[in-house]
Amino acid sequence: MQTAEMSCRYDLFDRGDGHIRVRFEGRMDAANAAFMVREIKDVLQARMPRSLTIDLQNVTYLDDFGALVLLEAKKMISDDVGHFSLENVGRDAQRILSVLNFDALGKKQVFSQKQRPNVFVRLGEGVLEHASDLKHMVSFVGSVCLSLLHVAVHPRSLRKDDLVLCMQRTGVDALPIVGLISFLLGLIMAFMSSVQLRQFGADIYVASLVSLAMTRELGPIMTAIIVAGRSGSAFAAEIATMKISEEVDALFTMGFDPTRFLVVPKVIAAVIVVPLLTLFSDVFAILGGLVVGMLTLDLTANAYMAQTIKTLTLFDVFLGVFKSAVFALLVSWVGCLRGFQVRGGAASVGRATTSAVVSGIFLIILFNSVFSVILRYWE
Amino acid sequence: MERQAVIEVRDLVAVYGGDVIIDSISFDVYAGEIFVVLGGSGCGKSTLLKHLIGLNRPRSGHVIVAGHDISHCDEQTYHTTLRKIGVLYQSGALLGSMTVAENVALPILEYTDLPQDAVNTLVEMKLSLVGLNGYEHHLPSEISGGMKKRAGLARAMALNPQILFFDEPSAGLDPVTSAELDQLILDLNRILGTTMVIVTHELQSIFTVAQRVIMLDKRTRGIIAEGDPIFLRDHSRNSFVRRFLNRELKVAES
Numbered sequence: 275m276q277t278a279e280m281s282c283r284y285d286l287f288d289r290g291d292g293h294i295r296v297r298f299e300g301r302m303d304a305a306n307a308a309f310m311v312r313e314i315k316d317v318l319q320a321r322m323p324r325s326l327t328i329d330l331q332n333v334t335y336l337d338d339f340g341a342l343v344l345l346e347a348k349k350m351i352s353d354d355v356g357h358f359s360l361e362n363v364g365r366d367a368q369r370i371l372s373v374l375n376f377d378a379l380g381k382k383q384v385f386s387q388k389q390r391p392n393v394f395v396r397l398g399e400g401v402l403e404h405a406s407d408l409k410h411m412v413s414f415v416g417s418v419c420l421s422l423l424h425v426a427v428h429p430r431s432l433r434k435d436d437l438v439l440c441m442q443r444t445g446v447d448a449l450p451i452v453g454l455i456s457f458l459l460g461l462i463m464a465f466m467s468s469v470q471l472r473q474f475g476a477d478i479y480v481a482s483l484v485s486l487a488m489t490r491e492l493g494p495i496m497t498a499i500i501v502a503g504r505s506g507s508a509f510a511a512e513i514a515t516m517k518i519s520e521e522v523d524a525l526f527t528m529g530f531d532p533t534r535f536l537v538v539p540k541v542i543a544a545v546i547v548v549p550l551l552t553l554f555s556d557v558f559a560i561l562g563g564l565v566v567g568m569l570t571l572d573l574t575a576n577a578y579m580a581q582t583i584k585t586l587t588l589f590d591v592f593l594g595v596f597k598s599a600v601f602a603l604l605v606s607w608v609g610c611l612r613g614f615q616v617r618g619g620a621a622s623v624g625r626a627t628t629s630a631v632v633s634g635i636f637l638i639i640l641f642n643s644v645f646s647v648i649l650r651y652w653e
Numbered sequence: 654m655e656r657q658a659v660i661e662v663r664d665l666v667a668v669y670g671g672d673v674i675i676d677s678i679s680f681d682v683y684a685g686e687i688f689v690v691l692g693g694s695g696c697g698k699s700t701l702l703k704h705l706i707g708l709n710r711p712r713s714g715h716v717i718v719a720g721h722d723i724s725h726c727d728e729q730t731y732h733t734t735l736r737k738i739g740v741l742y743q744s745g746a747l748l749g750s751m752t753v754a755e756n757v758a759l760p761i762l763e764y765t766d767l768p769q770d771a772v773n774t775l776v777e778m779k780l781s782l783v784g785l786n787g788y789e790h791h792l793p794s795e796i797s798g799g800m801k802k803r804a805g806l807a808r809a810m811a812l813n814p815q816i817l818f819f820d821e822p823s824a825g826l827d828p829v830t831s832a833e834l835d836q837l838i839l840d841l842n843r844i845l846g847t848t849m850v851i852v853t854h855e856l857q858s859i860f861t862v863a864q865r866v867i868m869l870d871k872r873t874r875g876i877i878a879e880g881d882p883i884f885l886r887d888h889s890r891n892s893f894v895r896r897f898l899n900r901e902l903k904v905a906e907s
């Protein structure tokens with residue numbers, strides 16, 4: 275005999291011939307089901323009954339949790355030889371047991387067994403997935419090009435309000451972080467190089483190093499990476515959410531080209547503002563270098579700036595700006611692509627966003643290497 | 654016999670920012686009944702529901718659910734109250750990354766310490782109660798809108814809450830599916846004795862399931878009718894209520 279935490283108890287009669295009677299009393303509901311299931315399993319397991327009779331006469335309330343207790347008790351006797359019966363089942367209890375189809379319950383596995391498929395299946399799946407990814411990418415390149423062409427021919431079809439908003443979000447809002455990071459980068463570069471250059475008395479070349487490295491390489495790369503993190507991810511999340519909530523389909527059926535509607539303003543905005551951000555970043559990095567030059571190397575501001583201007587050619591600046599325009603195109607393109615590739619629910623929006631940033635950064639570095647190789651042979 | 658109130662609303666004022674949406678309403682919901690909140694679009698039905706389940710706090714007044722004043726209680730009390738209620742959201746609100754069975758098992762695994770195979774059986778029971786056997790392994794994106802609502806219902810009643818809340822259960826369903834869902838609500842109410850609070854403007858459902866209704870009005874921001882829907886349809890003293898329930902167009906501004 276046992277009492278559950280609160281409202282349900284049972285008595286057990288064992289005549290010693292393998293026939294067991296259990297009489298439940300009180301409420302059999304969610305509050306005590308877990309306790310009762312464990313109890314009844316323990317007692318019955320010890321006795322291994324051949325037949326089990328459960329008396330529900332004094333049960334005042336029974337819901338599906340109560341039915342679960344009965345079912346777990348039933349499972350304790352072996353199916354083929356054992357005998358299970360319920361006695362004095364009240365009207366309400368009878369109703370719920372029949373609705374639940376009590377006699378047929380408990381035979382099904384409702385949770386999926388998560389099996390990892392073998393290595394060949396996974397390899398094959400991976401290949402197919404990447405192939406379709408590639409196909410999607412190529413067709414998206416095409417559709418973006420077509421849309422851009424269309425906008426070039428019909429400038430009025432460009433959504434100007436969206437464009438301005440995108441320019442603000444991608445450009446203006448990024449100014450503080452780009453400025454800060456570039457300033458600190460200039461500072462660090464000047465510090466590190468001054469230690470080396472001072473040994474040769476070549477202090478003044480700190481200015482050359484900082485300005486050249488920033489305008490040609492680091493400025494465009496850093497700016498593009500920040501834009502990938504801030505805006506590439508935002509583009510992907512926005513489009514992905516629109517896609518899973520059928521907003522993209524709605525645009526399509528209203529006769530809009532989703533690419534032209536959603537992608538073109540973002541790409542154009544990025545291509546306009548990212549080069550400007552890069553110029554901004556160059557200036558701040560040079561300022562960072564200047565601070566170090568004046569404070570630790572005793573250079574005058576005049577000398578530092580003169581050296582900077584002597585080093586930089588217009589070509590260097592243009593190269594940086596051109597590269598950053600290409601990076602902007604890549605980052606915004608891949609952000610939108612990942613957004614359109616989304617399939618499923620909330621989790622896939624997260625994956626699309628991550629993938630937008632990772633692919634964006636990868637493309638930036640890849641194309642930067644390509645530029646380096648081309649320039650090596652061209653100059 | 655005095656009926657026992659499981660929800661008591663007293664002088665509730667609901668606002669968004671500065672806009673008063675509901676102005677000082679009071680009503681009771683009794684144990685075991687099917688209670689319907691109805692009214693035209695934008696009259697504040699969903700807003701009222703959010704206050705009843707504690708997602709929004711009232712500007713003033715009290716909302717007492719299962720004995721606890723959830724408008725003025727601490728986090729702990731609110732959480733114990735949440736265990737006694739279940740909510741079916743408009744589109745089911747199933748977690749997209751889990752199968753139907755895993756969605757239903759989620760609260761069971763969190764709040765009970767049943768052994769794994771018992772949870773398995775219980776989920777099977779819950780799904781058969783809502784008529785979804787055979788769809789255990791499906792993802793929410795692979796089943797229809799009506800099924801999502803059923804699965805959402807199975808999850809909402811996973812722990813056999815005392816009170817179930819429904820936000821527009823028939824919205825977006827075809828008439829047959831919608832009627833089936835109404836029947837399911839009636840059955841669950843009868844079998845488990847769960848109190849049901851339903852927000853809807855679907856006349857067909859109202860006359861099928863509702864035992865008592867309150868009707869909200871956008872203009873007065875209060876309750877303009879309370880009682881048995883069929884009685885109100887035929888005998889309400891307010892002509893707007895009669896017209897609404899008879900589905901008549903506004904003839905002239907009342």
Ligand SMILES: Nc1ncnc2c1ncn2[C@@H]1O[C@H](COP(=O)(O)OP(=O)(O)O)[C@@H](O)[C@H]1O
Nearest residue numbers: 669670674692693694695696697698699700701
């Ligand atoms: N989050 C919100 N912020 C501000 N106003 C809201 C918000 N949600 C709803 N409203 C306003 O409250 C009123 C009632 O809305 P709601 O409760 O959704 O109506 P119903 O569900 O009856 O159609 C509407 O006028 C709506 O504009």
Ligand SMILES: [Mg+2]
Nearest residue numbers: 698699700821
């Ligand atoms: Mg609503």
